[in-house]
Amino acid sequence: MLPVTPTATSAPRAGDVLELTVGEAVHGGWCVSRQDDTGQAVFVRHALPGERVRATVTQTTARFARADATEILQASADRVVPPCRFARPGGCGGCDWQHASVLAQRRLKAAVIRQQLRRIAGLDREVVVAAIAGDDGGLRWRTVVSFAVDQDGTAGLRRHRSHEVVAIDRCLIAHELVTAADVTGLRWPGATSVEVAVTPQTGERGVLITGRDVRPSSLPAISADSVQIATRPGVRTPVRGRSFVTRRAVGRDWRVSHGGFWQVHPGAADTLAHAVLAELDPRPGAAALDLYCGAGLFAGVLAEAVGPGGHVLAVEQDPAAVRDARHNLRDWPWARVHRGDVAHVLRRTGEGGASIGVLDPPRTGVAGPVIDVLCDRNGSLRRLAYVSCDPATLARDLRLLLAGGWELAGLLGYDAFPMTHHVECLATLVRS
Ligand SMILES: C[S@@+](CC[C@H](N)C(=O)[O-])C[C@H]1O[C@@H](n2cnc3c(N)ncnc32)[C@H](O)[C@@H]1O
Secondary structure, eight states: OOOOOOOTTSOOOTTOEEEEEEEEEETTTEEEEEOTTTOOEEEEESOOTTOEEEEEEEEEOSSEEEEEEEEEEEOOTTBOOOSSTTSSTTSBSSOSOTTBOHHHHHHHHHHHHHHHIIIIIOOOOOOOEEEOTTOBTTBSOBSEEEEEEOTTSBEEEEBTTSOOEEOOSOOTTBOHHHHTTOGGGSBOTTOSEEEEEEETTTTEEEEEEEOTTOOGGGOOOOOOSEEEEEEETTEEEEEESOSEEEEEETTEEEEEETTOOOOSSTTHHHHHHHHHHHHHOOOTTOEEEEESOTTTHHHHHHHHHHOTTSEEEEEEOOHHHHHHHHHHTTTOTTEEEEESOHHHHHHHHTTTTOSEEEEOOOTTOOOHHHHHHHTOTTOOOOEEEEEESOHHHHHHHHHHHHHTTEEEEEEEEEEOSTTSSOOEEEEEEEEO
């Protein structure tokens, strides 16, 4: 047992041990707590709401401290033994909630979404976070894992809020096809990261190695269908096989270039595609938008639904993703992919007469100019599906969309990233 550092009324310092009652979960995988004497906020990892813990301070700022719960004095009924031995204070930073049951993790994520909506968007809504179909107790789901490589060429995963690489033998949330590649058992001279992407339905495995000094001749023999090296952004050297992995969703194949975006949970692309269709209810002949379209998943299901009498305008800025989307959408010539920043493209093309649209931006959310176009009172859009992987930026954008004449018609949460604090949301908006 660590001695509790006497804090009196002084601000804590890194290394101090505090005895704390743990409060609500907040965005980022923390629980917030207040120091008994000073009332200063302490963000605690590896703790759960309602617990009494001893926590070791890891960082301080003028306004708050960060700490790791290193001893649990009174445990929550939701607490479990983390399945992974690296999910602990000072260990791997990839998982935030391994010490909570999977059901409790979903309740925590729902509470965080609700809290963000209340604080940032002024909305008070009951939220449910549902399991993704086929989830295996929150483990073995990650079909894409980016391993960090240290200066010695050893691959591992990063410590929390650090560039330091933690050596691991296996990651329990990685899909078993990723684990079978044994990236952490091989040496990667000159590399900074090794990303493995797999397709569970076919067993295909692709590997992208990043690093300015990586030479094909010094790479280990990895079991993969395709291998590429990225020496600089946009510069790729093929080593073996194709430059993409073929993913499978909604009964079709989707080409996704190495390093390109695809939902990482094996059931997430199907779940979200069906949910977006159910929310937008596209009719034959309708015009639709797919903003931030990636490899074109939503544009494809919308194009199939609206048929040749309709039209889909998809927008994506990453050149490789645009090539993938054009390839993936080739069966639906009424779906067109515009390359560029969403704000610039929308300013140029307008909404193209679309009555329905899906937007699936990166974690940073939608930029102001895009919101301005979506809120144009003379615009044609009537129904929007906003897919978000960050409840804070979703809440910020919802506040702007609601102020601009949209109404929130539905909000669903999906546990697409079990054991981590990440969560996927689908907000449906209608023009009021
Ligand atoms: C979360 S992914 C969504 C991809 C796709 N909807 C899917 O489900 O597979 C976000 C995509 O937005 C693209 N992107 C990011 N910022 C962008 C911008 N300003 N304009 C256009 N595309 C952008 C990224 O390249 C990425 O492909």
